[in-house]
Amino acid sequence: MYNRKTAAMLLWPSRPTSPAPTGGEAIPTSYAPDLQRGVSLSRPLNALMRPSLKEATDVGNAGLVAESYCTLLGMKLNEAVAKALMGGTEGPVWDRRRSVPWGKGKSLGMLISGEFTNGSNSVDTFTQRAILRTVQRPLSVLLSNIQGLLTPLLASPQFLPTSPLPPSLSAAQVHALALAAFAGELSDALLIPNVPRFVNEGLAPYRAQLSALETRAGLPIVAALKGILVGLAVDLENATAGIKEHGSLAALNQSVVGASKLLQRLLGAEPTDKRQIWAAELLANVAWEGMVSLVYRPRATMRAIFPERKSSPPLGITHAAERVDVPSRFGIKQLVSRPVTPSVPQRPVTPSTLSRDAHALQSFVTALSNSCAVFTNSLASELRSEALLSLAQLHTLFSLAPPSTLVDIPELELLPSAIVLTYLLPEGKVASLLGMDAGTFRGRCLKDENSAERCEQAVEQVVRDWVADKDGWAAVHRWLVGDSSACST
Known part of the structure; x- marks a missing residue:
């Protein structure tokens, strides 16, 4: 019974005969059964056993x-x-x-x-x-x-x-x-x-x-x-006599x-970077609120700032009744000779109140910035430098004469156009050109620097169209055209 042959269907599937090994290559006896079954091992079976007691101890x-x-x-x-x-x-x-x-x-x-x-x-x-x-x-x-x-x-x-x-x-x-x-x-x-x-x-x-x-x-x-x-900087909007x-x-x-x-x-x-950004944002917020408040300060006329004095008659000119007859060589009556009028020293030109207050605000922010350590964070360093340069350019803007055809406005790269044009144009003119009241324009376009950048293109467009055919606003038109061309390039 045990010598009975196995059925053909139960045998291993036939496979092509492996090529005979070349000279010098011998098949280990332990691999022979596995090669006949179609299993190829890359290492002997004893390599798959558990590590030795020495290795486990290590x-x-x-x-x-x-x-x-x-x-x-x-x-x-x-x-x-x-x-x-x-x-x-x-x-x-x-x-x-x-x-x-x-x-x-x-x-x-x-x-x-x-x-x-x-x-x-x-x-x-x-x-x-x-x-x-x-x-x-x-x-x-x-x-x-x-x-x-x-x-x-x-x-x-x-x-x-x-x-x-x-x-x-x-x-x-x-x-x-x-x-x-x-x-x-x-x-x-x-x-x-x-x-x-x-x-x-x-x-x-x-x-x-x-x-x-x-x-x-x-x-x-x-x-x-x-x-x-910031509360003190916002109060700069109120003018003082x-x-x-x-x-x-x-x-x-x-x-x-x-x-x-x-x-x-x-x-x-x-x-740390977090604390550097906190300090830089504080400086930037104080500078921004101060700039907006100074721009929105009510503008006093020159007559209100320097009231006229009552005119008085010049020295040496007397009333007609006070004329006296002075005998002369030819017997002609002449008036009393007028003494030489002493030279009056000219009043020195003082900077405007806006320019003086802008310079004082710049000095305060600079002193506050100098007390901080050197910022290693790039964002914090950029915020601080832009705040200081913006205040310097605002002082330059306030130092200009009233805009006319003979005054060239310098490039104010760090000042948003909304701030510059709000100062140069009549009060409330920029807001009316945009179809807003003054409060809405200030809250929407001058809330912070990001909102000013978003409104910059619209503000420049409406103001450029308004000053294009107006006499006396050629300087503003030249500044807008030059600024627009610089931005486009």
């Missing part, structure tokens, strides 16, 4: 080494986190503590990031994953400590700046801005370059929470300071010390 030792290393690392990080928020030796005291010095957040971040990049850890993903698990607990404890220190500071009545700005900062402001700087420095330091993707992805939640704490501590102070300074300094400019000059100290404490030694 892997276990590596795991023990990594575990002991991470244990020591955890102890070191716990100690570093406990010392990270310790106050320095200077600064005001709040709740028996001094403020956190600058640079501590960066030092802690460099300590953590160095564990991922130092030595053999930079290429050992197994150790990097172990380090990532180790740093999570110290960072969570640190976030809780920062939030616990920040909560009473935010609730303090001394946290937000008030008007008029005092020359020194309160203890709550100093401590809150120090915690904001610490959180920002640590958040930037935890963005580690040249590491596997999973490292930065694992640290991303902690960076997001640190950035949120930085915003929570610093942004309310910046917003309150911006509200104070006489040649005295404007009340808003006097208040701005008095608050420059307190505002400068707030910005210095906000930015710190190495400001």
